[in-house]
Structures are given as C-alpha cells and as structure tokens.
Amino acid sequence: MQAMIEMTKLTKAYKQERGVFGMKLQIRPGEIVGIVGQNGAGKTTTMRMLMGFIKPTSGHSEISGLDTWQSAAKTKALIGYVPGEIAFPDTKSGATFLKMQLELLRRSQDVYVNELIQRFKIDLTADIKRMSKGMKQKTALVCAFMTQAPLLLLDEPTTGLDPVMRETFIDLLLQVKTKGTTVFLSSHMFNELERTCDRILFLKNGQVIDQLDQKKVTALHQYQRVMIQGTDEQDYNRLMQTNFELVDSEPERYTVTLLVNEKQTAPLLDLLQTIELQNISFSIQNLDNYFEKELATH
Amino acid sequence: MSFPLLKQTFKANFAVWSLVTLVMNAILAQLILMKQTATMVGPMYYGMLASTIIALFVVICGDKVLVGQVDQGSMAYILTAPIKRTTVALTQMGYLIGSLIVTFGLMVGTSLLANNIADAGFKSQVLIDLNLGAFMVALAFAGIVFAASGIFNLSKFALGTGGLLVILFILLAIIGSFADYGVKALDTVQDLTIVSLFDYKNIMIEGSQWLPKLAVLGGIAVATFGVGTAFFAKKDLPL
Numbered sequence: 001m002q003a004m005i006e007m008t009k010l011t012k013a014y015k016q017e018r019g020v021f022g023m024k025l026q027i028r029p030g031e032i033v034g035i036v037g038q039n040g041a042g043k044t045t046t047m048r049m050l051m052g053f054i055k056p057t058s059g060h061s062e063i064s065g066l067d068t069w070q071s072a073a074k075t076k077a078l079i080g081y082v083p084g085e086i087a088f089p090d091t092k093s094g095a096t097f098l099k100m101q102l103e104l105l106r107r108s109q110d111v112y113v114n115e116l117i118q119r120f121k122i123d124l125t126a127d128i129k130r131m132s133k134g135m136k137q138k139t140a141l142v143c144a145f146m147t148q149a150p151l152l153l154l155d156e157p158t159t160g161l162d163p164v165m166r167e168t169f170i171d172l173l174l175q176v177k178t179k180g181t182t183v184f185l186s187s188h189m190f191n192e193l194e195r196t197c198d199r200i201l202f203l204k205n206g207q208v209i210d211q212l213d214q215k216k217v218t219a220l221h222q223y224q225r226v227m228i229q230g231t232d233e234q235d236y237n238r239l240m241q242t243n244f245e246l247v248d249s250e251p252e253r254y255t256v257t258l259l260v261n262e263k264q265t266a267p268l269l270d271l272l273q274t275i276e277l278q279n280i281s282f283s284i285q286n287l288d289n290y291f292e293k294e295l296a297t298h
Numbered sequence: 299m300s301f302p303l304l305k306q307t308f309k310a311n312f313a314v315w316s317l318v319t320l321v322m323n324a325i326l327a328q329l330i331l332m333k334q335t336a337t338m339v340g341p342m343y344y345g346m347l348a349s350t351i352i353a354l355f356v357v358i359c360g361d362k363v364l365v366g367q368v369d370q371g372s373m374a375y376i377l378t379a380p381i382k383r384t385t386v387a388l389t390q391m392g393y394l395i396g397s398l399i400v401t402f403g404l405m406v407g408t409s410l411l412a413n414n415i416a417d418a419g420f421k422s423q424v425l426i427d428l429n430l431g432a433f434m435v436a437l438a439f440a441g442i443v444f445a446a447s448g449i450f451n452l453s454k455f456a457l458g459t460g461g462l463l464v465i466l467f468i469l470l471a472i473i474g475s476f477a478d479y480g481v482k483a484l485d486t487v488q489d490l491t492i493v494s495l496f497d498y499k500n501i502m503i504e505g506s507q508w509l510p511k512l513a514v515l516g517g518i519a520v521a522t523f524g525v526g527t528a529f530f531a532k533k534d535l536p537l
C-alpha cells in the first residue's frame with residue numbers, strides 16, 4: 001500500500017545547526033503519528049516542509065506519492081492543516097472567516113461543519129480580532145477538520161484549549177481515525193499523544209532520536225515510579241545503592257525515586273525492610289516521565 | 299486567478315480603495331469646475347497630486363495583498379486550499395491592476411463630465427491621455443510595491459524598500475517640479491524619478507514624446523510584477 005507520508009533524508013538546514021536533519025519516516029494511511037520535542041526541536045519546520053511552504057535543503061517528502069514541494073497545490077487537496085501560530089485574516093467574525101475559508105475550499109457549510117462548530121462550542125459572532133487564544137485555536141481546528149481531508153497535519157493543535165476542549169479534540173481525533181484519516185500531529189503534551197497515537201516520535205535538535213509504538217508504551221506502563229523517603233543518611237545511602245533504576249534523588253530529604261517493574265516487588269519489599277521508612281508513594285510511569293529521562297540522558 | 303480569493307482581497311481593501319478613488323475624483327472635478335484653478339489641473343493635479351494620492355492605495359494595499367498576510371500568518375489559510383502560489387500572486391496582481399483601471403477609468407469619466415459642465419476648454423483626448431499617463435505611473439508604483447511584497451516575508455522590509463522607493467520617487471518629483479518655476483539646477487532631479495516619465499506637459503501641448511515614455515513605465519510594471527510573482531512562487535514561507 002502506498003504510504004500517506006514518506007520522508008526520505010528530509011533536511012532543512014538553517015544557520016547554527018538548527019532545523020531538521022535527515023528525517024526518514026513512513027506513515028501508512030489511517031495511522032496517527034505524534035511528534036514531540038522541546039521548543040526549537042524542528043516540529044514546525046517538519047510540518048512546513050510537508051505543507052510545501054518551505055523547500056527542503058536536501059532529501060524530499062511525499063504525500064500520497066506527490067512531492068510536497070513540487071506539487072504543493074495538488075497535495076493541499078489531501079490536507080487539513082492547523083498552523084503552529086494562529087493568525088486569522090482581517091474579517092469581522094468567526095462566521096465570516098469560516099465562510100471565506102469554505103469559499104476558498106469550494107465547499108459549503110454542510111451538516112459536518114455545523115457539527116464541528118457545536119462540538120467545539122464556537123461562538124461565531126465573536127469579533128475575530130478579540131478572540132481568546134483558545135477560541136482561535138478551536139476555530140483553526142474546525143477549519144482543518146471541515147476539509148474532511150484524508151490527511152491532517154496538526155502543529156500543536158491543543159495549545160490554549162481548556163481540559164474539556166482537549167477531550168473534545170481527542171474524541172474527534174479518535175472518530176476520524178475510524179474513518180481512516182491519517183493524522184500527523186505535534187505536541188508538548190506527551191500524555192494526550194499517548195491516548196491517540198499509534199506511534200510517537202521523539203525529536204531532538206532536528207533528529208528523531210526515539211520512536212515509541214503501542215508495544216513500547218505498554219511496556220513502559222509496567223513500571224511504577226516509587227518515591228521512598230528514609231530517616232537518615234544511612235537510609236539514603238542504602239537506597240542509592242540498589243539495583244533499581246534511579247530516577248531522582250533528594251539527599252536533604254533522604255528521598256529517592258526508583259523505577260520498579262511488576263516483577264520486582266519482592267526485591268522492593270526487601271529493600272524497604274532495611275530502612276526506616278518515613279514516606280512512600282507510587283505513581284505509574286507515563287510518557288512524560290519517560291521523556292524526562294530521555295531528555296536528561298541524550 | 300482564483301475568484302474566491304479575488305473577492306476576499308476586494309473586500310479587505312475596499313475601504314482604502316474607495317476612499318482614495320473618491321478623493322482623487324473629487325479633487326479633479328473641483329479643479330476643473332472652478333475657472334481659476336483649471337490651469338492647475340496639469341502641473342498640480344497630474345504633476346503631483348494624482349501620483350501622491352494613488353500611492354497611498356498602492357503602498358497600503360500592495361503590502362497587504364502578499365507580504366502583510368505572510369508576516370501576519372493568515373496566508374496559511376489561503377494556501378491550505380489547493381491553489382498554486384503563482385495563482386495567488388496573479389490574483390492579487392489582478393486585483394491591484396483592476397482597481398487602478400477602475401479608479402482611472404472613473405477619473406476619465408469625471409474629468410470629461412466636469413470639463414463639459416464647466417466648459418473648461420480641455421480637449422477630450424488630452425484628458426484621456428492625462429489619465430492614461432497617471433495610470434501608468436500608478437501601475438509602475440504598484441509593480442514596485444508588489445515586487446517587494448513578493449520578495450520579503452516581513453512587512454517592514456517590504457515597506458522599507460518598495461514603499462520607500464515609491465515615496466522617494468514622489469518626493470523627487472515634487473522637488474524637481476520647482477525647476478519649472480525657475481530653479482534650473484533642479485532639472486536633473488527630474489531625471490531621477492520615474493514620475494517624470496509621465497510627461498503631462500507634452501500631453502497638454504498634444505506632442506508626441508509622451509507615449510514612448512509611458513511605454514517605459516509599462517516596462518517597469520511588467521518587470522516588477524513578474525519579479526514579485528516569481529519570488530512569491532519560490533520562496534520559503536514561515537506559515
């Protein structure tokens with residue numbers, strides 16, 4: 001089957017070694033793939049290359065077999081896009097903007113568009129220049145989803161959304177997934193990617209340095225983060241010398257945080273018996289924790 | 299050309315365009331209608347005012363049609379539609395040229411009508427040619443601003459080059475016009491501005507030198523509109 005997105009050694013080199021370097025990626029139709037990375041990692045640059053807004057320095061990318069730079073006008077017919085920075089044209093209200101956009105897309109305001117407006121609780125009468133960050137973001141999301149395009153490119157789609165709207169967004173993502181829509185989205189929030197993505201790429205300094213699939217995510221969840229507080233220096237030293245993976249330590253409070261997997265409960269209990277326990281707490285290892293580690297080690 | 303985009307651009311620029319067009323027609327009619335001022339139609343209106351007022355529209359809207367929207371980020375929405383960048387540039391260019399045609403077309407009507415009412419004594423052909431000349435200056439200005447608008451991604455750079463150049467040409471034309479009032483040293487200044495390629499004096503004496511000069515303005519317009527379109531189609535857009 002033809003890949004929806006195919007990147008081959010995709011590179012955009014800006015000055016001072018910034019940009020995106022040698023990105024290789026294949027996304028199948030119907031897949032939801034997330035890309036995470038710190039500020040400046042290259043997420044937006046990747047999206048812009050896929051949109052044909054910027055020309056790769058070397059390598060290339062294709063959408064449904066069409067070169068994203070050469071055939072940008074054709075590939076656009078396949079894409080719904082949410083830009084990383086939302087700025088609307090000078091019009092009166094959300095309603096006039098959506099109408100303009102539908103005209104450009106040569107579509108009419110059908111049932112689906114109205115459904116989207118309702119789901120995101122968009123106030124169409126609001127002055128477009130006075131819209132709050134979240135309102136703008138929601139309007140931009142409606143613009144992308146209303147294309148009903150087979151591919152959605154969403155650059156940090158949830159910035160500015162309140163928790164309820166974030167849920168609405170996730171629901172919508174899962175809904176379009178059932179229709180076979182391919183989604184490539186970027187985010188700083190690992191946890192929302194975890195619920196929707198088939199795969200999550202970790203981008204650092206313009207390079208994909210790690211890739212998590214569902215299997216790896218499940219494996220991650222088998223770990224617990226255990227925070228143990230001892231009473232004195234002796235306890236602390238003992239805690240520091242275990243075979244468990246150390247995630248965090250606070251010598252002043254004689255506290256360490258260890259990574260413990262399901263099968264290691266016995267050794268953990270043994271350890272706890274050797275110290276005078278002040279406090280202990282468990283939390284599930286999630287992607288945020290995982291990438292925290294990743295960020296520290298690379 | 300994309301019709302929906304043309305419609306959007308028309309709406310977005312309507313206020314500036316209509317105001318400029320109204321002011322230009324009103325002043326022109328006024329000058330022709332009042333007997334004492336009819337002599338100033340040439341040197342003051344076509345020599346100075348016409349290019350200055352239309353420059354307002356050209357600089358503001360020429361900036362807004364491309365670079366303004368790239369800088370602001372709203373161009374992203376236009377370009378998410380399956381539309382070629384060349385088509386976007388050509389549509390915006392079509393808007394600018396079309397608006398100028400309507401503005402100066404209206405001015406032809408206004409001047410002929412006022413001339414008729416006031417019996418100001420202008421030959422119809424002279425009035426038509428004067429408006430054609432002023433239109434060609436406006437077209438060349440529009441091309442220059444459009445080129446800057448297509449080349450740059452930041453409004454301030456486009457205004458600082460294209461916009462500034464247009465203002466400079468107008469200033470030089472105004473300074474140069476004092477040559478007509480006896481300051482001979484300023485003659486050379488007139489060679490520094492494209493505004494003087496619109497030879498209104500020659501048109502008014504029904505000479506034959508003005509037409510080739512207007513062709514030069516046409517050439518500038520073709521080149522600059524071409525440059526703007528070519529750059530806009532190829533450059534990186536931060537959207």
Ligand SMILES: Nc1ncnc2c1ncn2[C@@H]1O[C@H](COP(=O)(O)OP(=O)(O)OP(=O)(O)O)[C@@H](O)[C@H]1O
Binds near residue numbers: 015018042043045536
């Ligand atoms: N036009 C440009 N010229 C020079 N450098 C650029 C340009 N665009 C982006 N960069 C640099 O490329 C790097 C990647 O930027 P990019 O916008 O892709 O990051 P990002 O992952 O989207 O970050 P954020 O999370 O802040 O949105 C940054 O270091 C940025 O400064």
Ligand SMILES: [Mg+2]
Binds near residue numbers: 043044045084155
């Ligand atoms: Mg970004």
